[in-house]
Amino acid sequence: MQRRSTVAVTGTLLLALGLTACGGSDGGGDADSSADSGSGDYTGETLTVWIMEGTNPDADAFFDEVTTAFKEETGADLQIEFQPWASAHDKFTTSIAGGTTPDVAEVGTTWTGEFAEVGALTDLTDKISEAGLEEDLVPGLVESATLDGGIYGMPWYAGVRSIVYRTDLFEAAGIEPPTSWDELVAAADALKAANPEIIPFPVAGDSQYGAMPFIWGAGGDLATQDGDTWTSEISSPESVEGLEFYTGLATEHGFSTAAATTWKETDLLAAFEQGQVGMMISGSWTPGKIVADVPDMEGKIGAFPIPGQTDGLSDSFLGGSHLGVFAESDKQDLAWEFVEMMTTGELAEEWGQQSGYFPGQTSLLEKVIEEDDPLVAPFAEQMVEAGRSVPVTPLYGQIQGKKTLETMLQSILSGSASVQEAADTAAADMDETFGS
CATH class of the missing domain: 3.40.190.10 (Periplasmic binding protein-like II)
Incomplete structure (x- = not known):
């Protein structure tokens, strides 16, 4: 062969x-x-x-x-x-x-x-x-x-998803790939200061996968199993902490844009290819597509694993x-x-x-x-x-089908609910599905 x-x-x-x-x-x-x-x-x-x-x-x-x-x-x-x-x-x-x-x-x-x-x-x-x-x-x-x-x-x-970024913008602003959440905020701040016209870190409200690393990275979980019973953990203190950090990149730090509240991953990719984004959570299959779609970006993009809260990596x-x-x-x-x-x-x-x-x-x-x-x-x-992995139960597929986590994210990003309120609503919806 x-x-x-x-x-x-x-x-x-x-x-x-x-x-x-x-x-x-x-x-x-x-x-x-x-x-x-x-x-x-x-x-x-x-x-x-x-x-x-x-x-x-x-x-x-x-x-x-x-x-x-x-x-x-x-x-x-x-x-x-x-x-x-x-x-x-x-x-x-x-x-x-x-x-x-x-x-x-x-x-x-x-x-x-x-x-x-x-x-x-x-x-x-x-x-x-x-x-x-x-x-x-x-x-x-x-x-x-x-x-x-x-x-x-x-x-x-x-x-798997990690973070794709503009190496040329990082180099021009003197930014190193972050290795903690605080460094991620600092990198986005530096990008925003050096390039006011770009979106430093868009938070896509119609993608559950961007939120998962921060839920897991804070020690939270989507759901846990006890015997044959699954229970939502999305509203636990740890999960809420991760959600507060992730959505806070938009609501507190201003690193995102209001339009991203309803963005899918394809919208993230399109904005990146148009030169509007400094870094984003994206899949291993996207850097090559970016170069194929926009040849001028060759040599100007890189990737780094999603950093852990203080060290190590956040799960993706x-x-x-x-x-x-x-x-x-x-x-x-x-x-x-x-x-x-x-x-x-x-x-x-x-x-x-x-x-x-x-x-x-x-x-x-x-x-x-x-x-x-x-x-x-x-x-x-x-x-x-x-x-x-997401919870290994067909019931979680039903939760994904109802877009429970996306609804939660969009309610937070739009300001219609606090993180805890949105997480509580999502948890109740998940538990209803698990109970069925």
Whole structure:
């Protein structure tokens, strides 16, 4: 298999347009026990795999390569079926209900817990342990695949949010990338003083993901689980402290703009590309898009991890996909051979290079960090050291669908509620959903 240097991640990693979550997977039943050794002969068998469309622009060529390698390794054939993201969830739930799931599927990180909870996915904990991989997987991706102590999805790829900034403006104002929240405020102050026409740090009211690092960074949480019961923590003193700091960047310090109260992440990106923004919370997939959209910005942008309150890093949501094995598949061992081949080593690295995301194997991410590319390494560091999942329950998906956190942020930024009042309202709404 022809390989490219890890440094090639620079060009491709950053061209992806966004993160999505998907769902699906399949497994169960008996298989030739010789597959446990990784050298089973499955000649004549076919493994059915669902993969989401659009993540990798060269997916057909990639899976042609995978099919050949899999055939050489196992003797089995692959049947790869690409699924549209928009209709994938409904197709998965229908296939689960009807017992027509594939053997293996790409499952979005926010869907894995949902499918595991209804018994559709195989617990891969023992397989991961037997392969010696338990210490070499990105913790945040393991967290989002874990339900009741079992791991129901193998980390495959993900992206994460850090802070993207204008290096030229920082250098002109003598600003170093901040390493604490106080330094973040000082940097924004210096940007504002040196460049009165720009927005130092816009706070996007229609994006929950910008608030999460500060909620987590202050020691708060979105929700906690006690047995089978989830309870909102968004109105706890720690969470409110983080929300007060984050929204205060706009309401107290004036680093944002009133228009940002209703901005989505796409609005943030557009304002940055128009030269209106000094720094922003943004995804690992955006720096390359910025350079592609506005070539004049090449060499003028950088990134740094989201700083911790006083030191270290604040956790940031990471999202992407697992590979899951469905519980009804009668090709469990063969399915694992495919999952392990795809999510580790050369194929995992190549998928990351082509798709624009990071692999879920820590050792591969460490290689990216060692390359020290200023547009890539900070995101890899964020993902390895401070990547985190939202609550692993399908009920949280309902909360996201209702945009509970965005409504909370917009009420704070618009001045219609205090931070505590808005958080209390959001907590009550979350608890109503959890109670259902």
